[in-house]
Amino acid sequence: MLNDRLRAGALEVAERCATPFYLFDLERLGADYREMERVWRREFPNLTVAYSYKTNPLAAVTRRLAALGGTAEVVSGAELSLALSDGFAPGRIVFDGPVKSPAELALAARLGVPVQVDSLTELDDLLALPDGPPPVGLRLATRGGDGEWSRFGLVPDEVARARELLDRADRPVWGVHAGVGTLSGPDAYREALLFWAETLRDLAKAAEGRLTVDVGGGFPPRGVPGRGWEVYAAAVAAGCREAGLRPEKVDLLIEPGRSLVEEHGALVCRVAVRKSRDGRELLVLDGGTNLARTVKSRAHPIEFPAAPGDLDGRYRLLGANCYEGDVFADDVAGPAGAAPGDVVVIGGAGGYDQPFAHLWVRPRPPVHALDGDTWSVVRERGDTIR
Numbered sequence: 001m002l003n004d005r006l007r008a009g010a011l012e013v014a015e016r017c018a019t020p021f022y023l024f025d026l027e028r029l030g031a032d033y034r035e036m037e038r039v040w041r042r043e044f045p046n047l048t049v050a051y052s053y054k055t056n057p058l059a060a061v062t063r064r065l066a067a068l069g070g071t072a073e074v075v076s077g078a079e080l081s082l083a084l085s086d087g088f089a090p091g092r093i094v095f096d097g098p099v100k101s102p103a104e105l106a107l108a109a110r111l112g113v114p115v116q117v118d119s120l121t122e123l124d125d126l127l128a129l130p131d132g133p134p135p136v137g138l139r140l141a142t143r144g145g146d147g148e149w150s151r152f153g154l155v156p157d158e159v160a161r162a163r164e165l166l167d168r169a170d171r172p173v174w175g176v177h178a179g180v181g182t183l184s185g186p187d188a189y190r191e192a193l194l195f196w197a198e199t200l201r202d203l204a205k206a207a208e209g210r211l212t213v214d215v216g217g218g219f220p221p222r223g224v225p226g227r228g229w230e231v232y233a234a235a236v237a238a239g240c241r242e243a244g245l246r247p248e249k250v251d252l253l254i255e256p257g258r259s260l261v262e263e264h265g266a267l268v269c270r271v272a273v274r275k276s277r278d279g280r281e282l283l284v285l286d287g288g289t290n291l292a293r294t295v296k297s298r299a300h301p302i303e304f305p306a307a308p309g310d311l312d313g314r315y316r317l318l319g320a321n322c323y324e325g326d327v328f329a330d331d332v333a334g335p336a337g338a339a340p341g342d343v344v345v346i347g348g349a350g351g352y353d354q355p356f357a358h359l360w361v362r363p364r365p366p367v368h369a370l371d372g373d374t375w376s377v378v379r380e381r382g383d384t385i386r
């Protein structure tokens with residue numbers, strides 16, 4: 001379900017501005033960031049919250065988090081440059097991701113930005129830098145639910161080799177990254193820490209207690225029943241304890257993406273056309289699923305904010321693009337009298353949907369942001385379709 005602020009904001013902005021547009025609630029984002037810190041700090045007083053740029057690099061979002069004292073998690077040189085220009089000092093950035101070019105690694109080294117090494121190739125490149133590497137973390141591979149190793153990070157014999165190379169270069173290990181992938185559930189974090197317990201203990205000892213333990217992102221939005229952030233924090237703390245680390249002594253780093261932004265963004269469209277086909281009612285919107293691509297992998301709340309309680313009609317909701325598969329949802333409840341001009345809000349579009357959106361036929365929609373009692377354009381409509 002959408003919250004009242006997004007519902008009311010969508011109607012207010014749509015009255016003054018053309019659809020489709022994205023709407024983002026900066027105020028709720030800030031409140032969630034604070035709440036996330038509060039919840040995790042109860043288990044881990046030495047906590048760093050590093051927002052995952054890839055989830056939504058919108059300047060209004062990242063600058064708000066920089067202003068709140070956050071840290072940035074980036075996965076490319078382009079994101080690293082954005083983070084610097086958004087106001088994150090190099091000491092408040094961590095460089096992650098499966099592929100980093102030698103030039104990107106050299107930039108991180110020059111700035112002293114810690115790098116989470118994903119492969120031995122990358123470690124070789126880092127150790128070959130003329131002025132030596134920046135702080136080096138090791139991304140530890142984890143096994144998925146199917147028991148298979150993830151493609152990310154280093155498996156045990158690669159970790160042993162990486163430690164040997166770092167020892168030989170007289171470089172300490174700054175930290176580890178034991179991320180388990182998105183929405184894997186709290187136990188997956190605990191199990192990953194347990195699997196790597198011996199390595200964690202060894203590295204913590206060598207680092208004299210100053211080992212950064214990064215468990216990545218993958219958490220749900222705030223307040224999902226039974227899956228609140230406190231459940232994740234407790235599972236990670238249990239994993240640390242069982243692995244022989246005291247949570248109050250661990251420098252814990254988390255990299256939330258979706259959990260901080262997804263539910264605070266929406267795609268706002270209007271009904272462009274209504275048709276009947278084979279006994280079904282179709283509503284064609286003025287924006288397409290190319291603007292909210294995760295509707296194909298996950299259910300999103302979809303509402304008619306002018307008549308939220310009026311659910312007597314059932315609709316197949318289609319996008320504005322010229323292909324049959326441009327379908328937001330097959331069976332959406334809405335007012336029986338839904339008609340061209342009605343505002344429709346596709347919620348859950350604050351993470352991944354905006355950066356994944358691709359242009360086709362129409363320019364990129366603008367982004368409007370709610371902040372306090374006002375709203376403003378934070379990214380203009382694109383002016384090209386190619």
Ligand SMILES: Cc1ncc(COP(=O)(O)O)c(C=O)c1O
Pocket residue numbers: 052055073096097179181182183216217218219255256257258259351
């Ligand atoms: C290394 C890393 N950190 C953080 C994230 C953010 O994950 P989420 O959006 O599930 O919180 C991702 C997502 O792909 C990731 O790969």
